[in-house]
Amino acid sequence: MAQSATISFWKLSIALAAALLAGALLGWFAGGHVASGVALVALFEVVLLLTRIRHQTQPMMPAPAGVSPLQHDRFMTRSRRIASSLRDLRNAASHLPDAVVLLDQQQQVRWFNHAAENLLGLRRPRDRGVLLHQRLATSDLSGWLQDGALEPINDVMAPGHPESQLNVSMLPFGRRQHLLLARDISHLNRLEQIRRDFVANVSHELRTPLTVIHGYLELIDPEDVPELAPVLGEMRAQSKRMGQIVEDLLTLSRLETQHQVADERVPMASLLATVRKEAEALSQGRHQITLESTAEADLLGSPKDLHSALSNLVSNAVRYTPIGGSITIRWRRTPEGAAYSVSDTGFGIPTTHLARLTERFYRISSSRSRDSGGTGLGLSIVKHVLNLHQAQLQIESMPGIGSTFACHFGHARLLTAGGSDEN
Numbered sequence: 001m002a003q004s005a006t007i008s009f010w011k012l013s014i015a016l017a018a019a020l021l022a023g024a025l026l027g028w029f030a031g032g033h034v035a036s037g038v039a040l041v042a043l044f045e046v047v048l049l050l051t052r053i054r055h056q057t058q059p060m061m062p063a064p065a066g067v068s069p070l071q072h073d074r075f076m077t078r079s080r081r082i083a084s085s086l087r088d089l090r091n092a093a094s095h096l097p098d099a100v101v102l103l104d105q106q107q108q109v110r111w112f113n114h115a116a117e118n119l120l121g122l123r124r125p126r127d128r129g130v131l132l133h134q135r136l137a138t139s140d141l142s143g144w145l146q147d148g149a150l151e152p153i154n155d156v157m158a159p160g161h162p163e164s165q166l167n168v169s170m171l172p173f174g175r176r177q178h179l180l181l182a183r184d185i186s187h188l189n190r191l192e193q194i195r196r197d198f199v200a201n202v203s204h205e206l207r208t209p210l211t212v213i214h215g216y217l218e219l220i221d222p223e224d225v226p227e228l229a230p231v232l233g234e235m236r237a238q239s240k241r242m243g244q245i246v247e248d249l250l251t252l253s254r255l256e257t258q259h260q261v262a263d264e265r266v267p268m269a270s271l272l273a274t275v276r277k278e279a280e281a282l283s284q285g286r287h288q289i290t291l292e293s294t295a296e297a298d299l300l301g302s303p304k305d306l307h308s309a310l311s312n313l314v315s316n317a318v319r320y321t322p323i324g325g326s327i328t329i330r331w332r333r334t335p336e337g338a339a340y341s342v343s344d345t346g347f348g349i350p351t352t353h354l355a356r357l358t359e360r361f362y363r364i365s366s367s368r369s370r371d372s373g374g375t376g377l378g379l380s381i382v383k384h385v386l387n388l389h390q391a392q393l394q395i396e397s398m399p400g401i402g403s404t405f406a407c408h409f410g411h412a413r414l415l416t417a418g419g420s421d422e423n
């Protein structure tokens with residue numbers, strides 16, 4: 001009875017370990033980094049448990065009293081089969097393509113796989129039991145580990161393979177233990193670079209022919225060819241739109257490759273006045289436009305990029321608010337710093353679209369956007385400009401009621417209006 005319970009425990013353990021490994025591998029290849037990490041932790045624990053039990057049962061001891069030699073032989077055969085399955089499981093875990101390091105509560109290394117040797121430069125048996133942040137002292141990962149590794153870190157140079165960049169995350173489990181996962185993202189970065197270069201080159205190449213076409217269209221006087229006047233008007237509008245798309249794509253390419261912005265004083269009183277004037281010109285009296293400025297602060301950053309971002313939001317508010325609606329531009333203090341916001345009483349945006357609005361060419365309604373003269377790149381530019389200023393875009397909207405787009409700037413980006421740095 002006791003033996004059959006033991007055997008079913010073995011079977012159950014093996015089945016569990018195999019299922020966890022399959023889940024981990026499947027999740028891993030499907031890109032579910034964290035979920036497969038959890039499965040891997042559980043797998044590792046099962047492997048440890050089985051190893052321990054194996055060691056307890058391994059010595060070829062004579063059959064204990066009360067157990068027949070036949071039963072004992074069967075038991076030993078099963079034990080050997082289990083040991084072999086165990087080796088297979090450990091091998092599979094060792095050969096995962098991403099680096100996996102198991103850490104105890106002091107961040108000492110308990111186990112790591114082959115990819116961790118290659119990507120993180122760990123060596124066995126030397127690095128078993130070492131403090132990981134000390135072992136990686138020359139890498140950016142060391143400071144990240146010492147700061148608690150709370151958020152995943154991207155684009156870190158691989159300590160064991162300097163040509164590779166890593167995405168590294170930490171997964172807590174058990175009693176204050178951790179699983180460190182590192183994925184080589186160099187090939188993704190290369191693809192992203194190819195995409196960026198392609199978009200920048202195409203946009204650049206399109207600029208000159210478009211300028212020529214636009215120039216010739218402007219030279220033709222519709223009064224000379226009245227029968228072509230409507231076609232001419234449409235051609236001019238479309239070439240202008242294409243020109244704007246190309247300019248926006250070039251702006252985005254520049255913003256994407258930029259890592260920081262100029263630290264210039266951006267006087268908000270004049271920027272807000274300009275933005276308001278632009279809104280009035282675009283609206284042509286069809287909306288009620290109000291400006292409320294109470295922050296008494298200037299911004300520190302790129303005047304050109306901030307102007308582009310802030311006026312984009314106002315232009316959207318005008319374009320997506322029906323005639324007679326109202327638009328309010330605000331510049332006010334917040335506990336975290338200051339916020340620039342544009343509220344409208346326009347069409348509004350269903351919640352399901354909010355998370356994707358800042359993607360390039362993402363539109364709720366292509367026809368409405370096209371009719372309103374949009375390029376589909378405005379909010380993407382806003383997001384990039386704000387990122388470069390360590391600011392966040394917050395969008396609140398109710399279909400049929402209206403929307404508020406708010407840009408939240410931290411204290412580090414504020415200057416007392418007409419005065420000095422606030423910090």
Ligand code: ADP
Nearest residue numbers: 316317320348363364369374375376377378379
């Ligand atoms: P577009 O050039 O199409 O306006 P944007 O990136 O500026 O591109 O905006 C993306 C989409 O977000 C728009 O197509 C529109 O559907 C929606 N949108 C942006 N601002 C507003 C707003 N104030 N009210 C309603 N919808 C908006």
